[in-house]
Amino acid sequence: MTPPDDLVSVLIWLLFLGLAALALAPLGLALLRPVRLTGRREADLALYRAQLAELERERAAGRLDEGAHRAATLEVQRRLLASSDAGGQSHGGRGAAVLAALLFLVPALGFGVYLQRGNPELPAAPYVERAEAAARDDALMTQLRARLEQVPAGSETARQGWILLGNAERGRGRWEAAAAAWRRALEARFEGPLAAELAELLIEHGGLDEAASLLARALAAEPEQPRLRYLSGLGEARAGRTENARATWRALLAQAPADAPWRALVERRLQELP
Incomplete structure (x- = not known):
């Protein structure tokens, strides 16, 4: 039966x-x-090693080719470089x-x-339904943007709102809208981590001059911050100023701890320079 x-x-x-x-x-x-x-740095190192070990297992099992493995490893290292160096306890x-x-x-x-x-x-959602959902998202983003325009420009509420709107737009793949929102947040109060996020986004899409300006301002306040220095070198490399990029990354490596988990990322970038 x-x-x-x-x-x-x-x-x-x-x-x-x-x-x-x-x-x-x-x-x-x-x-x-x-x-x-554990301290924040030790926890980051443990997570980094676990992720790398998982990537190695995936490659050994044949589920990742060399190109995908290399790209995933670079992304893990980049994320760790972007994390805060501050101590603390979990x-x-x-x-x-x-x-x-x-x-x-x-x-x-x-x-x-x-x-x-x-x-x-x-059945799977048809194209029309997906298009309608995207249109609803667009309408929501427009509504949120309009509401933020009514908030006092220099307030902390406005700054946080623009940051969140930028995060949402970046998640939707709207990098120009994300950049515009983050610019508004930086106008309310300039801070290095957000400047780094915007600079990296601009570097990825060719906005090298604006990215260089943001990084210079952030580095004036935090000259030893590894992510800012890395992005500064990346911007120089993308602009064709190879020697500047090489000098920036070599100086970063010379001052970095021997066990800095992002060393491999910077060393690989150096090797890729012509």
Whole structure:
């Protein structure tokens, strides 16, 4: 006797739930270990090494070719370079408890939602629906921008609003809109990390002169900040000023700790210079 379709669907999702539990098992084991407070830099290094090890496993298994592996490694190093160098402690007790709860709640919640609303026969959203969703997003962004225009320009509320709007626009792939929003935030109050975000975005899309101006201003306040120095060299390289880029990156490497996890990124950029 053939089981009903609903029963088959439930059995399939029970199987998926079991697979999800297996996938999350390493996290559960990690949460059972004694909590140890670590500094921000040590935590960043541990995360960096874990990500690199995972990339190596993917390459060894044949799921990543050399080009994709190299690009992913560079991205991991770039993200670490962008992270704050400030010290600090991570509080493990409460965070571990929350993660432990999520370890079981997330798969269960997903399964429960599917039982209530799931429909395996539902077709993919057609182009018209996706276009309508994009139009709604555009309308929302326009509305948010209009509201921000009503907020006092130099206020902290306006600055935070423009930053969030820029983040949203960048996530949608609208780099020009993101850049415009971040410029407004910097007009309210200039700060190095946001200047670096905008400069990197501009460098990626050819806005080299504006990026150089932003980086020069940020470096005047934080001359030893590694990300600002790296981006300064990147801008010089993209502008064809190879010797300037080489000098900038060599100086950065000379002053960097021997175990700085972003050293490989800067060294690779140096090797790529003509």
